Amino acid sequence: MTDPLDLYPISENAPELAVSASGMPLERLTLEEVLAGRVAATDIRISAEALRLQAGIARSAGRDRLALNFERGAELVSVPQDVILETYEMLRPGRVTDPALLTARAEMLRRDYGADAIAALIDEAVAVYARRGLLRRRY
Amino acid sequence: MTSTPRWRRFDEWDTRQLRHDLFAAEDVEAGFATFHSPWDPAPSARVENGRVVEIDGKAEKDFDILDAYIAAHHLDPEVIDEAMAMDPVDVARMLVDINVPREKLERLARGMTPAKLVSVVAAMSSLEITFAYSKMRQRRTPGNQAHVTNAKDDPLQLAADAAFAVALGFDEIETTMRVASNSWANAMACAVGAAVGRGGVLFQCSIEEAEELQIGMAGFTSYAETVSVYGTEAAFVDGDDTPWSKAFLTAAYASRGIKARCTSGASSELLMGFHERQSVLYLEARCLCLQRAMGVQGTQNGGIDGAPLTSSMAGGMRELMAENLIAVWLGLECASGNDTRVSESEIRVGAKITPYLMAGSDLICSGFGSIRKYDNTFNPSLFNGEEIEDYLTLQRDFEADGGLTPITESSVEQLRMRAIRAIAAVFEELDLKKVPEEWVQSVATASGSQDTDSFNPGEVTRISEAIRTRGLTAVDVVRALSRRGFGEEAENLLFMLRQRISGDYLQTSAILRDGRIISALNDPNDYQGPGSGYRMSDARWQAVCEVRGLQTRASVLERERRHDPTTTPWLVATGEAVKGDDPRDIVIGLSPAFGVELTRTTAGHDLIDVVLALTEGIREGGGTPRLVRMRHTADTSFLGLTAARLSGSGYGIGIQAKGTAVIHRADRLPHMNIELFSNAPVTTLEHYRAMGRNAALYAGGEAPEPIVVPVDGQSLAARYHVRVAMLYAIETGLVVADAPPLELSMTLGQGGIPT
Numbered sequence: 001m002t003d004p005l006d007l008y009p010i011s012e013n014a015p016e017l018a019v020s021a022s023g024m025p026l027e028r029l030t031l032e033e034v035l036a037g038r039v040a041a042t043d044i045r046i047s048a049e050a051l052r053l054q055a056g057i058a059r060s061a062g063r064d065r066l067a068l069n070f071e072r073g074a075e076l077v078s079v080p081q082d083v084i085l086e087t088y089e090m091l092r093p094g095r096v097t098d099p100a101l102l103t104a105r106a107e108m109l110r111r112d113y114g115a116d117a118i119a120a121l122i123d124e125a126v127a128v129y130a131r132r133g134l135l136r137r138r139y
Numbered sequence: 140m141t142s143t144p145r146w147r148r149f150d151e152w153d154t155r156q157l158r159h160d161l162f163a164a165e166d167v168e169a170g171f172a173t174f175h176s177p178w179d180p181a182p183s184a185r186v187e188n189g190r191v192v193e194i195d196g197k198a199e200k201d202f203d204i205l206d207a208y209i210a211a212h213h214l215d216p217e218v219i220d221e222a223m224a225m226d227p228v229d230v231a232r233m234l235v236d237i238n239v240p241r242e243k244l245e246r247l248a249r250g251m252t253p254a255k256l257v258s259v260v261a262a263m264s265s266l267e268i269t270f271a272y273s274k275m276r277q278r279r280t281p282g283n284q285a286h287v288t289n290a291k292d293d294p295l296q297l298a299a300d301a302a303f304a305v306a307l308g309f310d311e312i313e314t315t316m317r318v319a320s321n322s323w324a325n326a327m328a329c330a331v332g333a334a335v336g337r338g339g340v341l342f343q344c345s346i347e348e349a350e351e352l353q354i355g356m357a358g359f360t361s362y363a364e365t366v367s368v369y370g371t372e373a374a375f376v377d378g379d380d381t382p383w384s385k386a387f388l389t390a391a392y393a394s395r396g397i398k399a400r401c402t403s404g405a406s407s408e409l410l411m412g413f414h415e416r417q418s419v420l421y422l423e424a425r426c427l428c429l430q431r432a433m434g435v436q437g438t439q440n441g442g443i444d445g446a447p448l449t450s451s452m453a454g455g456m457r458e459l460m461a462e463n464l465i466a467v468w469l470g471l472e473c474a475s476g477n478d479t480r481v482s483e484s485e486i487r488v489g490a491k492i493t494p495y496l497m498a499g500s501d502l503i504c505s506g507f508g509s510i511r512k513y514d515n516t517f518n519p520s521l522f523n524g525e526e527i528e529d530y531l532t533l534q535r536d537f538e539a540d541g542g543l544t545p546i547t548e549s550s551v552e553q554l555r556m557r558a559i560r561a562i563a564a565v566f567e568e569l570d571l572k573k574v575p576e577e578w579v580q581s582v583a584t585a586s587g588s589q590d591t592d593s594f595n596p597g598e599v600t601r602i603s604e605a606i607r608t609r610g611l612t613a614v615d616v617v618r619a620l621s622r623r624g625f626g627e628e629a630e631n632l633l634f635m636l637r638q639r640i641s642g643d644y645l646q647t648s649a650i651l652r653d654g655r656i657i658s659a660l661n662d663p664n665d666y667q668g669p670g671s672g673y674r675m676s677d678a679r680w681q682a683v684c685e686v687r688g689l690q691t692r693a694s695v696l697e698r699e700r701r702h703d704p705t706t707t708p709w710l711v712a713t714g715e716a717v718k719g720d721d722p723r724d725i726v727i728g729l730s731p732a733f734g735v736e737l738t739r740t741t742a743g744h745d746l747i748d749v750v751l752a753l754t755e756g757i758r759e760g761g762g763t764p765r766l767v768r769m770r771h772t773a774d775t776s777f778l779g780l781t782a783a784r785l786s787g788s789g790y791g792i793g794i795q796a797k798g799t800a801v802i803h804r805a806d807r808l809p810h811m812n813i814e815l816f817s818n819a820p821v822t823t824l825e826h827y828r829a830m831g832r833n834a835a836l837y838a839g840g841e842a843p844e845p846i847v848v849p850v851d852g853q854s855l856a857a858r859y860h861v862r863v864a865m866l867y868a869i870e871t872g873l874v875v876a877d878a879p880p881l882e883l884s885m886t887l888g889q890g891g892i893p894t
Contacts, residue, residue: 009643009656018641029637031629034617041612044358044636046396054642061660062242063470063647065212069386069434070645073393081356084391085349091384093376118390125383128207132372134381 004056017053021045021077048074068117075115091125094138099126159483163451170414173405173449173458174261178416182255184223186216195254203372205425208382209253212432218250227258234263234271234468237668241275245470249431253424256468260461261420265494268460273498274666275467277437277659278648279673281499283542284474285309285509287329288516292321293594294328294566294602295559295574295582301332302558303551304509305340307527308544310650311362311474313506315345315516318596322346324603326359327616330632331565332558334620338631339651341398341644345517348388355397358613358636361644362398364439364474364505368429369403370422373413386433396639398649400437400472401430405458406445419449423462431469436647438466439505441476444518450481456491463500472648472659474505480512480519488521489533496539499673501648503541511587524587534683540675545685556583557625564623565616571602695865699739709747710734712881716767719787725762725834727753728782728880730773730795731873737866740798741820741859744827750885752824753792753800756831761839762788764831766885769793770878773870776810779803781880788838792830797866798822802834813837814845820859822848 007014011026018026022042033039055070076084087105090096106122109115129135152158167176185193191210192199202210230247233239248256260268285304289296297314304312314329316322326344333340343362344354354360366385369375375382385401392399403426405419414422423440430438441459442449449455459476466473477495482488495503507530508520515523522530527543534541559582563574581592605611613636621629634654638644644651649658666672675683710729719726727750734746754764767785769778775793779801782791786805790813794800798819801812814833816822829846836843 005660008646008660009641009658011638011641011643011656015641020640024640026637026640029633029640031617031621031626031633034614034629034633035621037618039614041357041610041614044612044614044639045356046394046639046642050640050642051393051645054645057660058646061646062245065431065434066436066647067434069390069436070393070642072386072390072434076391076394079394081352084394085352088348088384088387088391091381091387092379093381093384118387121383121386124211125381128202128204128383129381132204132207134204134376138376 003060004053005060007053008057010050010053018050019047021047046077048077051077072117072121075109075113075118079109079113079115087122091122093129093134094136097135097137099130099135102126102129155484157482157484157487160487161451163448165453168416170409170416170419171452172418173452173454174257174418174420174461176416176418176421179257179418179421180254182223182252182258184214184219184252184255186219189216191216191219195252204375204381205370205372205429208386208432209425209428213249213428214252215249218246220250222247222250223252223255227255228262230259231262231267234259234275234464235267237274237666240667241664244275244468248468248470253421253428256424256428256465257418257421260464263461265457265460268457268464269494269498272460272464272467272500273672274664275464276498276500276664277467277470277472278501278650278657279662279664280652280657281540281542281673282310282502282650283308283507284311284313284502284505286478286506286515286517286520287312287314287332287509288316288514289510290317290514290516290588291591291594292317292325292596292599293582293588293591294324294562294599295578295593296585296588296591297325297328298332298335298558298562299555299582300510301329302335302554305333305338306336306546306551306554307509308542309340309507309509310542310652311341311343311502313343313345313364317516318600319346321596321599321603322350322354323606324599326354327565327606327611328562330359330613331562331616331620331628334628334631334635335558335561336554338628338634339654341650352391352395352397355392356395357611358639360397361635361639362400363392364400364402366392366399366435367402368426369411370408370425371413371415371417373415374408374411377411377413382429382433389433389435393645396642396645398644399435400439400474401433401435402439402443403427403430404440404443404445404449404476405462406442406448409448410445419445420458420461424465427462427465427469427471430471435471436645436649437472437474437501439474439476440466441473441505442479442481443476443505444479446476446479447481450487450491460494470647472501474502475500477504477521478506478517480521480523488526489529491521492530492533493537496533496537496541499540513589514587528687531683531686535686538675538680540673540679540683544682545687552583559583561620561625561628564625565619566602568619568623569611569615571605572598690861690865692865695862699737699862699866707886708735709885709887710766710768710883711886712768713884714882716785716880716882718785719765721763721787723761723763723835723838724765724787725757725831725838726765726767726782726786726791728767728769728778728785728791728793729883730778730870731768731770732773732870733768733794733796736869736873737796740796740822741863742798742822744798744824746796747887748824749794749798749827752827753794753831756828757835759828760832760835762835766883768881768883770873770875770880773867773874775799775801775815776803776812779812780805780807780809783807785880786838790834790838792834795867796870797863800827800830802830802837804837816846816848818848818850818855820855821850
């Protein structure tokens with residue numbers, strides 16, 4: 001098997017693997033397509049596949065923490081913006097006083113989006129927040 | 140008892156810019172400690188069953204949110220025992236050892252606790268830290284980041300300033316707003332400006348996270364560095380976050396194809412009032428371990444907002460470098476501070492940047508103020524629009540690549556105008572605003588927002604709101620640019636949108652150069668001593684050398700040599716000079732090019748006037764002037780001594796075309812002159828006249844007061860020596876070793892002088 005690092009940069013070494021979140025291949029993102037009105041906002045969004053490729057590249061370069069972050073990012077690609085912002089808000093200190101709400105959020109993300117790593121992160125937060133008294137209203 | 144009077148030097152010192160700076164005494168209880176505090180823990184770590192159960196003297200049950208995250212995600216149980224057992228000084232020596240590879244040290248860092256990392260860098264001097272930084276930093280090619288902001292949030296000026304920053308070579312541009320609701324207009328303006336010229340620049344709009352994500356998703360921005368972390372639990376919570384919320388946010392940025400870096404820096408906990416009496420470096424080491432643990436690719440650290448406070452402490456600047464070193468040692472991209480203005484002293488500012496210029500950095504400044512200080516909405520940077528040329532000169536002085544390139548006046552003006560026209564066209568095309576031509580012209584010439592007659596912030600808010608509510612994206616801007624004839628800019632902006640699909644710039648230390656991604660992965664820092672690592676290419680070095688106002692021999696001679704071969708010579712040789720026998724005789728020995736190839740002194744006096752001043756002075760003193768052309772020497776001392784030996788009085792004057800002059804006496808050693816005017820640039824005709832008079836008075840046996848040419852401490856060498864050296868070469872080029880001196884007669888249009 002080839003070293004994922006050889007794919008980097010993907011835009012030069014493997015452009016055919018770069019497909020946007022909407023499924024548009026990189027080479028179709030041209031001025032002609034834009035002028036013809038055939039490029040939408042979702043066409044300029046990164047895909048989970050591209051992030052997983054980058055995760056493989058990062059891991060191969062000895063950067064496993066970065067790879068894990070890209071994999072968490074890949075899980076969030078299909079998560080709508082409002083859900084992301086709401087989840088972020090819930091993770092801030094004192095926003096949630098009932099740990100069950102965070103646990104339920106983790107479960108929802110796992111179930112609806114396959115976001116296992118993100119869910120694990122939230123579960124871990126719940127345990128520490130409880131121990132450190134962060135499940136307490138701040139305003 | 141009488142009091143001792145105050146030495147006035149103190150009054151003078153009191154007026155210097157430095158005295159605006161405050162210096163803090165060390166006070167551990169108040170958190171004023173750089174590298175050490177008795178409240179810092181001793182390094183320790185313990186692993187049980189593959190689980191970290193102790194960090195820096197704290198048991199797992201007592202872990203605060205930082206310890207818990209670091210234990211779970213930073214520390215590598217496979218490396219801990221080995222790394223923690225090492226002697227800190229041994230590790231410090233490895234950091235400066237060119238034979239120990241960077242990767243080996245990065246592996247050890249994964250097994251070190253914050254206190255352990257601190258114990259190592261605390262053993263290093265500023266020089267050693269700088270050297271280690273040059274070896275450990277992640278990307279080989281150094282880069283830089285600019286702030287582009289505007290006190291009026293004026294989109295026209297933002298676009299022009301963004302284009303200027305891109306032309307200077309900045310790899311990243313960061314904007315923020317005076318009025319938060321102007322974010323979308325600022326983002327669009329800077330994105331358009333950054334697409335003028337070479338393009339391929341990463342751009343961020345610094346604002347509250349939700350908005351920043353939205354703007355990023357719309358394709359205007361490509362990176363974010365607002366993910367702040369803090370070194371104590373209380374400061375973290377007060378900052379309204381936790382390691383988990385920030386880790387989540389970091390992943391969210393990745394999911395939107397936005398490059399992210401964290402921000403942390405010494406003394407932020409001090410500013411927030413939650414320092415726990417620990418040293419600022421220890422707290423920062425916790426921040427940095429946490430960042431690696433979160434999986435963010437890089438950090439903006441080195442004090443940042445806390446840099447001025449850190450710099451007020453003894454060793455503060457060394458501390459800022461030390462925390463940058465820990466960052467790169469942990470494998471993080473480092474945007475190494477040098478943003479906040481740490482001092483009012485230009486000397487301290489220049490000294491602050493110098494180690495970074497020499498070591499290089501992923502982004503030397505995490506915000507070089509490319510605009511005027513008063514336009515910087517983040518606060519003045521270490522370097523600003525006012526001082527860009529100083530920075531360019533430092534690059535040239537040290538042969539150091541600070542990421543910037545000098546640009547010519549005409550190219551700047553064209554780029555700025557194009558950027559203004561481009562954003563005006565986009566606004567019109569998208570029905571956001573019809574921009575009056577007067578505004579365009581006003582912004583084109585303005586240095587900062589105080590000089591413009593253009594948008595006011597309220598008007599910008601309406602545009603910004605329209606961009607947001609209509610859901611306009613970078614794709615709409617690409618289309619508008621193309622339709623309005625800005626094809627190149629449309630392609631540049633589209634190029635950045637293509638980059639986000641591949642995600643290549645999400646990797647560590649990624650920037651774009653010449654349309655290509657370079658990062659720690661495909662351009663890794665491979666420094667292993669002389670002959671390795673980053674070196675400027677010949678072309679790059681030539682570009683760095685081209686600072687404004689460069690003096691060339693051709694340009695100096697063009698300006699200084701007002702020699703017109705068609706005019707009648709005013710100094711005419713009448714034969715070989717002989718020794719005079721009149722005791723009043725004072726010979727003026729002129730240098731080889733005097734009055735022929737060279738016609739003015741460095742002070743700008745016409746040499747005819749100089750000769751008239753000298754001869755008139757000699758007559759006033761009771762002497763008789765005689766002019767002699769020397770050809771065997773151009774040196775002032777020998778000109779003067781030769782003149783003195785030809786004089787009937789035994790006193791002579793030697794003078795070079797640039798104006799340096801001497802009174803000499805026949806029986807003296809060459810360099811033991813009587814009087815010398817060495818500072819030709821400040822020597823006046825009155826001084827030459829007085830010199831002539833004194834020469835005659837000496838000849839008459841008197842002891843006149845020597846002429847003092849007053850100086851006020853200017854560096855005449857810096858101001859004149861380039862020209863002097865080039866001009867003097869003309870004199871020495873005319874020297875003929877054995878040529879005898881020639882008697883001269885002076886013929887001027889109106890009678891001249893008798894000889």
